[in-house]
Amino acid sequence: MTFEFGLLGDLEVRVDGLLVDIGHVKQRSVLVALLAEQGSPVPLDRLIDRVWGEQATARARxxxxxxxxxxxQVLDIQREPGGYRLRADSVDLHRFRTLVTQARGQADERALxxxxxxxxLWRGPALAGLDSPWLAEFREELNVERVEAELDRNDLAIKLGRAVLPELLKAAEQRPVDERLIGQVMLALHRAGNSAEALRHYEALRQRLADELGVDPGAPLRVLHEHILTAEPARTPRQLPAPHQWFSGRAAELTEVRGEGVTVIAGAGGVGKTALAVQWAHQHLDDYPDGQLYVDLRGFDPSGEPVTTEAALRGFLDALGESGGEVSANRYRSLVAGRRLLVLLDNARDxxxxxxxxxxxxxxxxxxTSRNRMPGLLTAGAHLVPLDVLGASEAREFLTSRLGRAxxxxDPGDLSELLWWCGGLPLALGIVAARAAMNPGLPLSVLADELAEGRLDALDAGEVGANLRAVFSWSRDALSAEAAALFALLGLIPSTDASLAAIEALSxxxxTRMVLRELENAHLVHQHVPGRYRMHDLVRLYAADLAGENTEALHRFTDHLLRRAGAGALTLEPHRPLPELEPCERFSDSAAAMRWFDEEHESLLAVQRVAAERGWHETTWLLARTMNHYHRRRGRSGDELTTWHLGLSAAEHLGDKTKQAAAHLCVGLIHAQLSHSTLAQDHLARCLxxxxxxxxEARAGAHRAIAWAMEHAGDFAGALDHALDALDGFRKADLPMREAEALNEVGWRYACLHRYADAADYCEQAMTLSRKLGHVECEAATLDSLAHIAHHDGRHADAIAHYHESLTRYRELDNSYEEATVLHHLGDVHAALNQHGEARELWDRALTLYLAQGRTNDATALAEVLGS
Incomplete structure (x- = not known):
């Protein structure tokens, strides 16, 4: 059990957290007499004296x-040789005394x-309702301790510039001759700029002491009085720039700024750091009655050197009325000690x-405010407010408020285009607004066209601070040589982001990681997820201007992605070699390879476009080849078609019949999947x-593709003929992996023709060979076929078991395309068993995947089933 006691107010006793009634006044007095000893045994005679005093009778014992x-009966009280001891787990009085003692050994902030x-901890007058001579004396002792603690607290609060004047004045009404308290009132009034009122309080105390006690105030108070009489009026600096007239948005960021300590507002050039800081400062003027200091440190100003610490200090000392004499940080800190000031250090370099x-x-x-995240300040406990571009709605309101709603x-469409080109960067938005204001008759569509033709050229309002190139250049010029060189190289990257490994290859x-950290601190790049970096579109355009032509670096970047894509392709299809690529380390498993393709997909598409534009035909074709299986597993038919059109063109430029045939095959399969039957037949015929x-081997692959296309067009007999030709070809080429796949596909076509005995025979052969070879993907496909056969044979339990096993295999392979198909078929089996709830759940999951994969026909057909 736990026992907690409260003496600093009405006596309270809690046992295991519940309030307990201890009985009448005398019994509560006994408890207080025990608690006063802080766990020591209390002799019986001392208890009697504390509770009854001189009124104790012979029966008191x-x-x-x-x-x-x-x-x-309620508490843990033990009788010992020295008297009675009470076990107490917590006593508020003991806690109070411990905290006061600890405060005396701490720095000001912690002591406060x-x-x-x-x-x-005080809930009211101590031990209210209890009385005896000893209790009255004990109560007065506690009251003195409380007053001393409050006075110590007042001294610290005044020193730290806290707003305590209202509570000091209230306390002075209750203790009008407490010289230390009156001194605190006087000092707080003087520092708040009300010295006349401070002197009035001194005179009132002096008169009261003379009338009531016939004495004068003590020496400390007289010294304070003299200081206030002779002190010059404190100067209150008001150095803040005017707030921006058109400030809008940033509601969340404004709440992030802290009113105590150091707050670092960090972001890229032109993102609105100064505007945010000044806006916040003007909103909180009343919190800093001693004034506001401001200095533009020009940390990234190209017109000259950054402001030195000495120059900034001299300006502060002048503003505080302390011109002349030594210029030092110690003098400045002594001067502002105890004052409630806001200091805005704008455009700091480091x-x-x-x-x-x-x-x-x-x-x-x-x-x-800084373009640098100021890691040194953050290490020392500063609070960081990172500032990014404006959100879509904030950017729209920003521009609308400046251009005028009329x-x-x-043409609201023109506004949307302007917003898109500016990318939420406040400086870019402000330049567009300025150019529109200078030309009131200029249609917004003209500005939008200019931005489309040359974004950085259009974002120049004719002044240094309103020229985006110039603003970005200030950040670049502050970089080390290594960081500046890497920044220019990043302009070569054709995608919106890149991995650390790719950037290392580029540079x-x-x-590289350390140099990227410098670029991050300067807000020129952003590590938006661990290990991946991106730049704002406008910053990337500026970097691209700096990069110029650097074919060698771009080749390194492209080759890195190609080699990793090759490793991914070999991991997904270990039986399909890539002799054109150097041997490279594969991924640990299919799931890891698919994750890499997911992360790098945009980059791969981008570098293939660049390779095609520059005539790097071998690279263009290989990128299509290495992404092929990934696209199929993810159901990204549109992307697959785009990459293979580029791959086909590259193969034709190379004059390589084998590569042309492979490209025609893949393009034909995609057209078949998209129900473009004529195009599919043309490409596959050309492949053959x-x-x-x-x-x-090659001709068997072509027959296999033609079979698939014919099946998709509804010609199951023709599909079976070509599937048998494919099986024959793979056997002649002695390719057991392909043979296993072809066996399953022949079995499937027999099933499509309702010849289930033949279908089962071929599929069982496929399953045996697949397991022997460890060909998991073929095993998954064959399980799907066997499930279909079992379903149509009326063996629903077998069908469900096969489908679930097939799902497991496809999920191991991270093949979401086939997973969707199997979910659809599994739902069909449950529907046949009148298990409609299970069926709908499976169909819903399949439909979600169909839609994500762009499989419109499959999605439409399944949606109709779900809607019926």
């Missing part, structure tokens, strides 16, 4: 035994926290530039023509 007996916690400008205590708040209403230099008669 017997009565005390009765009280103790009743208390022991501890004293606040200690004073907060931590070193601002360290000497930080106040030495917590009474001031500091805002630092002008925007003429071909050591320490390109192969020599004695190339059994």
């Amino acid at each position: 017997d009565t005390l035994y009765v009280y103790l007996s009743k208390l022991r 926290e501890l004293l606040d916690e200690a004073i907060g 931590t070193e530039q601002v360290t000497g400008l930080l106040p030495g205590n917590g009474s001031c708040a500091v805002l630092v 002008r925007v209403a003429v 071909d230099r050591p320490r 023509e390109l192969h020599d008669e004695d190339d059994f």
Whole structure:
């Protein structure tokens, strides 16, 4: 059991958290007498003296035994040789005293926290309702301790610039001759700029002491009085720039700024850091009655050197009325100690530039804006507010408020295009607004066309601060030589992001990760997920201008992706070699390869386009080949068709019949899948023509593709003939992996013709060979075929078992395309068993995958089933 006691207010006793009634006044007094000893045994005579005092009778001892007996029924009280000991797990008085003692050994901020916690334990007058001479004396002792703690707390709060004047004035009404308290009132009034009122309080105290006690105030108060009389009026600096007239949005970021300590607002050039800081500062003027200091440190200004610490300090000291004399951080910190100031350090270059400008205590708040994330300040406990581009709705409101709703209403489509080109960057939006304001009659469509033709050229309003290239150049010029070189190379990347490994290949230099960290700190790149980096579109355009022609670096980037794509393709299809690529380390399993393709897909498509544009025909074809199986597993028919059209064109430029045939085959299969029957037949027929008669493997592959296309067109008999030709060809070529696949496909076509005995025979052969070879993908496909056969033979339990096993295999392979098909078929079996709930759940999951894969025909057919 736990026993908790409260003395700082009405007596409270809790046992296991529940409030307990301890009985009448005398019995509660016995408990207090025990608690006062902090766990030590209390002799019987001392208990009697504390509870009854001089009023104790001869029967007091017997009565005390009765009280103790009743208390022991509820509490843990032990009799020992030295008296009675009470076990207490928690006593608020003991906690109060411990906190006060701890506060005396701590720094100001921590000491204030501890004293606040200690004073907060008081619920009212101590031991209310209990009375005896000893209790009255004990109560007064506790009251003195409370007052001392409150006065110590007041000293610290005033020193740290906290707003405590209202509570000081209230306390002074209750203790009008407490000289230390009146001194605190006077000091707080003086520092708030109300010295006349401070002097009035001194005079009132002096008069009261003379009238009531015939004495003068003590020496400390007289010294304070003299200081206030002779001090010059404090100067209150008001250095903030005016807030931006058109400031909008940033509601979430404004709430992130802290009103104490150091807040770093960091972001790329032109993202609106200064505007945010100034807006917040003006919204909180009343929180800083001692004024606001501001300096533009010009950390990235191309017109000159950044402002030195000494120059900034001199400006601050002048603003505070302390011109002349030594210019030092110590003098500045001494001057602002205890004052409630806001210090805005704008456009800082690095931590070193601002360290000497930080106040030495917590009474001031500091805002630092920088393109650098200031890791040195963050390490020391500063709070970071990262600033990114505006969201879509904020950007629209930003531009609409500047252009005027009437002008925007003429053609809302033009506004949307302007917003798209600006990418949410406030500076870009502001330049567009400025150009529109300078030319009121200029249609917004003209500005949109200019941006489409040359975004960086269009984003130039004719002044240095309104020229996006110039603003970006300031960030670049502040970089180390290594970082500047890498930044330019990043402009070569044709996709919106890139992995660390790809960037390392691009740069071909050591320490790439460290250099990227410098670019991150400068907000020129952003690591949006671990290990992947991207730039704002406008920053990327600027970097591309710097990069120029660097074919060698672009080749390194492209070759890296091609080699990894080759490793992925070999992992997914280990039986399909890629002799054109150097041997490379494969992925650990199919799932890892699919994850890599998912992450790099956009980059792969982009580098293939670049390779095609530059005439790198071998690379273009190989990229189509290495992405082929991934596209099929993900059901990305549109992307597959695009890559293979480029691959076919590359093969034709190379004059390579084998590569042309492979491209025609893949393009034909995609057209068949998309129900473009004529195009499918043309491409597949051309594939067959390109192969020599004695190339059994190639011709078998062509027959196999034609069979699939004919099945898709509904010609099952023709599909069976070509499937048998494919099986024969693979056997002649002695390719057991292909033979296993062909056996299953022949069995499937027999099943499509309702010849289930023949179908089962071929599929069982396929299953035996697949398992022997460890060909998991063929095993999964064959299980799907066997499930279909069992379903139509009326063996529904077998069908369900086969479909579930097939699902397991496809999920191991991360083949979501075939997973969708199997889910659909499994739902059909449950529907045949009148298990409609299970069927609908499976169909819903299949439909979700169909839609994600762009399989419109399959999705439409299944949606009709679900809607019926």
